[in-house]
Amino acid sequence: MGTAEQTVEVVDLTETTIRELNQRLHDAADGGPQNWRITHPNGVHAIGAGINAPLEIDIDGHVGYYCAGMNKEANIRIHGSAGVGLAENIMSGTVIVDGDTSQSAAATGRGGLLVVRGNAAARCGISMKGVNIVVEGNVGHLSAFMAQKGALVVCGDAGEALGDSIYETHIYVRGSVAELGADCIEKDFKEFHTAELTGLLAEAGVDADPADFKRYGTARKLYNFNIDNADAY
Amino acid sequence: MTHEPMPSPGMRESALFDRNVIHEIQRKAREGIYDIRGFGAKRKVPHFDDLLLLGASVSRYPLEGYRERCNTAVTLGTRYAKNPIELDIPITIAGMSFGALSAQAKEALGRGASVVGTSTTTGDGGMTEEERGHSEKLVYQLLPSRYGMNPDDLRRADAIEVVIGQGAKPGGGGMLLGQKISDRVAEMRDLPKGIDQRSSCRHPDWTGPDDLEIKIGELREITDWRIPIYVKIAASRPYFDVALAVKSGADVVVLDGMEGGTAATQDVFIEHVGIPILSAISEAVDSLKDLGMHRKVQLVVSGGIRTGADVAKALALGADAVSIGVAAMIALGDNAPEHQEEYEKLGSGAGYYDDWHEGRDPAGISTQDEELGKRFNAELGGRRLANYLRAMVLETQTLARACGKSDVRNLEPEDLVALTIEAAAMARVPLAGTKWIPGLNGNTE
Ligand SMILES: Cc1cc2nc3c(=O)[nH]c(=O)nc-3n(C[C@H](O)[C@H](O)[C@H](O)COP(=O)(O)O)c2cc1C
Secondary structure: OOOOOOOOEEEEOOOOOHHHHHHHHHHHHHOOOOEEEEEOOOOOOOOOOOOEOOOEEEEEOOEOOOOOOOOEOOEEEEOOOEOOOOOOOOOOOEEEEOOOEOOOOOOOOOOOEEEEOOOEOOOOOOOOEEEEEEEOOOEOOOOOOOOOEEEEEEOOOEOOOEOOOOOOOEEEEOOOEOOEOOOEEEEOOOHHHHHHHHHHHHHHOOOOOHHHOEEEEEOOOOOOOOHHHHHHO | OOOOOOOOOOOOOOOOOOHHHHHHHHHHHHHOOOOEEEEOOOOOOOOHHHEEEOOOOOOOOOOOOOOOOOEOOEEEOOOOOOOOEEEOOOEEEOEOOEOOEOHHHHHHHHHHHHHOOOEEEOOOOOOOHHHHHHOOEEEEEEOOOOOOOOHHHHHOOOEEEEEOOOOOOOOOOOEEOHHHOOHHHHHHHOOOOOOOEEOOOOOOOOOHHHHHHHHHHHHHHHOOOOOOEEEEEEOOOHHHHHHHHHHOOOOEEEEEOOOOOEEEEEHHHHHHOOOOHHHHHHHHHHHHHHOOOEOOEEEEEEOOOOOHHHHHHHHHOOOOEEEEOHHHHHHHOOOOHHHHHHHHHOOOOOOOOOOHHHOOOOOOOOOOOHHHHHHOOHHHHHHHHHHHHHHHHHHHHHHHHHOOOOEHHHOOHHHEEEOOHHHHHHHOOOEOOOOOOOOOOOOOO
């Protein structure tokens, strides 16, 4: 968080092009302002994509596609809602969105944390590879599709085909699950999972009781082809 | 190879149920699964062999073979990128994944390509140090699986290739079977070791051309608009797909014909989906011309390119460069006769081996087995690849000079005729000895 005595670089996206903004954010890896406030994002795409430094960024409003794409190290707070592919392929750092997010949030993310205070649409955490995602509201269909690593926490309900063809991602859902996808099953909590869930809820600043969640994960039946499972495909 | 008995006159083989078909029915009945294999289409499809070049004569004059220069350099990615890729030769190495190929084989591709001034391409498995280290110009693929995808590799790539499809399997995803998911491959892909990896056929974070345009915008932002962005498509509806790739902001379109190679795909996919590259180039070029973008967005084509003749004909049809997969593997030493005995043990033979998905390649190329991998000498492999590429370039120049061209890209459709009516219709050049291009000028001439 930027403290009072640190200067905050304010960039108004009605006056600055996305190219100029991103170039300045990229250049910040070699020094320069570390605290940023971006005003009037107005749904512009690729805001803060490819940041490679521990910047603190507040965005005042709604963002378009691929905000914080491939983020490394930065902590980005979006005081609005986000379009498709928020924090896609995130590597590290934190992205927090106060509102809702469109589909494919944190798709293929490899590290870091995404927190969605509202709902996330379809394909949340699709092909995730190590990112942790906490959604306070609901997630849409095909969330955690082919999810490989990391954890998806859903405090509300999950749509159809949750965790379809999942690998080793851990899914925790407090509400209902419309339908589990192929090879995704409900699983018991072990000590590790309770600790993981408790930690993620705390990190995300979500007040919820881990005991209210159910856990889902892979049945590992589709890991190697077996003709007897052909009807699962 | 085990030798089949010579059929005697009373033993008539069925054209429909030939020995391969019968063998395959028997195998399916036994195992209950489709055939998965590597290599490209093995059936005969109309190809560059069905075209001929018209050498110069009285109406046009040729260039001197060993004296007059014939340029082979080509620049890719001139549309938007600050740093387009400058190649000395119009032949590039196609994307082949680490995982499908051993680290040593990837290194050899880099070594060979760099010596002759061309690029290599990563694949469905991320970028390895071996290939980055040895490839002067490296194209980094962004595939649906996004295995190993990371912004640092994007930033150290010389170009990005957004892979939408592959000629061997338009509409299909990647596949790497458990035998090849070694510790290193598993770690790079964030997958458990030893599982059958089937990657998705659609990108996870965009659907349709409007999204693709925004996705390409994001990649440009991440890389500060420095490097070119290619879009690779499988040849199926090239006129529309090329137009949409251009509309989405591609600097380069890579068009891969149905006969193009693969490391592992269902045989039914390899042989039955997509269209031959011969029939796709003219459509792609028409599309670029209709948009006023021919030569502004460069066109790289692939699928069964083997010789300088194939290269010359592809360029004459309007491509800016070609890329090679299977031929590069063979140049490295795959299917070499010195491994005949071992190929036989695998139920195959040198010249037939296509079970690249099994990871038991005696040549140490399409494997993740450390012992097999060690057999392959990357330096020697690289030298062989460089030799092969040089020879192909010489062939291409020979043909271009014979047609009177001082630049291989000055070859044009007017330099071509077709040997068959099919090839004439597909490539849109006249049937040899006629002015007839079936489908274009009807059958009146
Ligand atoms: C062993 C092997 C691995 C391949 N891996 C990939 C890949 O990872 N990504 C991709 O886009 N294409 C891949 N391809 C396809 C090639 O990039 C290229 O499209 C094809 O090989 C061209 O046809 P050709 O082999 O007849 O030259 C692979 C091909 C081979 C032979």
